[in-house]
Amino acid sequence: MLKLQNISKQYNDKFVLENINLEIETGEIVSLLGPSGSGKTTLLNIILGLTSVEQGKIIFNETDLSNVRMKERGFNIVFQDYALFPHLDAYENIVYGLRNKKGVVTDEELQEYIDFLELKPHLNKKTAELSGGQKQRVALARTLVMKPKILLLDEPLSALDGVIKESIKQRIKSIARQFKLTTIIVTHDPEEALTMSDKILIINKGSVSQFGSPKEIINQPANDFVKEFILKQLEIKRENIYNLFGEKYA
Template identity: 85%
Template sequence: MLKLQNVSKHYDNKVVLNNINVEINTGEIVSLLGQSGSGKTTLLNIILGLTKMNDGKIIFNDIDISDVTMKNRGFNIVFQDYALFPHLNAYENIVYGLKNKKGLVTEKEVQEYIEFLELKPHLTKKIGELSGGQKQRVALARTLVMKPKILLLDEPLSALDGVIKESIKQRIQSIAREFKLTTIIVTHDPEEALTLSDKILIINQGEISQFGTPKEIINEPKNDFVKEFILKQLQIKRQNIYNLFGETDV
């Protein structure tokens, strides 16, 4: 569905991304995982069309969209800070983007998204009256009503914790499955990526360290960086990994 071919990006003499080659299938949840400054957010913005690459191609459904504008790609993003309008209530935020997209969805479909995300009791509340998890669900609903071809999420769980964080993870997984919606997530948290994604793209200093399923990355780390980053640097508890993937030599 989505192919990145030799995608590279540099600013003057600084290489941000170097020869990124990835193929993402329809309906997959893929996390772009890496440390701060690794290039993962730049890659997300290149896919979105917000940032231009210096070299390479982006192929979507066998069509080269490398020079297609962000507006015409039809991909939608939920930003880390939600980017909601504080002067509008939850419902007004959800349907805001539809003002210039008449006929894109019916009111029945809007209500189905609202029901799916369990937002009905909160529709008349202003954004300042919502919890972090409720704001995240409003941001997701606002994006879904635009019927995106790909859903992009920038650190969607970073401002959440505990039960709310787990709830939003389940929502994201449900959205991908229910709507067969390819979902690409930027995160710096290995445990988040391992428990949320179908596949993980680990980026280190602008290059791919490994691309594979969570089980492959845990059981067959390709290099010392992957092993260090996943299990030592961020100190993920070994028992949690065993519970998810069974015994491992890592």
């Protein structure tokens, strides 16, 4: 569905991304995982169309989008800070993008998204009255009503913790499954990537360290960086890995 072919990006003669190749199937959840400054956010912005690509191609359903403007790609993003309008209530935020795109979603579909995200009791609340989890759900609903071809999420769980974090994690997975929506997530947290994703692209210093399923990455790390980053840098305990996959780390 989505192919990145030899994607490279430079700033001031320095490569922030170099020869990135990636293939994502319809409905898959793929995490872009790496430390700060690894290039994962730049790659997300290139897919979205917010950042231009200098070398390589972005192919979506066999169409080259490399030089297609962001608005014409049909991809949508939920930003890390949710980017909700403070002067609007939750419902007005959800339908804001529909003002100039009549007919994108029916009233029944709109209600389905609201019910699916359990937002009905909060529709009249202003942004300041919403909890972090409620803001995240409003931001997700606002994106879903636009019927994106690909859903992009920038650090969707970074401002959340505990039960709320686990709830949003499950909702994101449910959204991808129920609506067969290809979802790309940027995260610096290995545990988030391992528990949410079908595939994980681990980026280090602008290059791909490994691309594979969570089990493949846990049991067959491609190099020392992957092993260090997953198990040591962020101190994910081996017991947690056992709980995640029910099998020992190789």
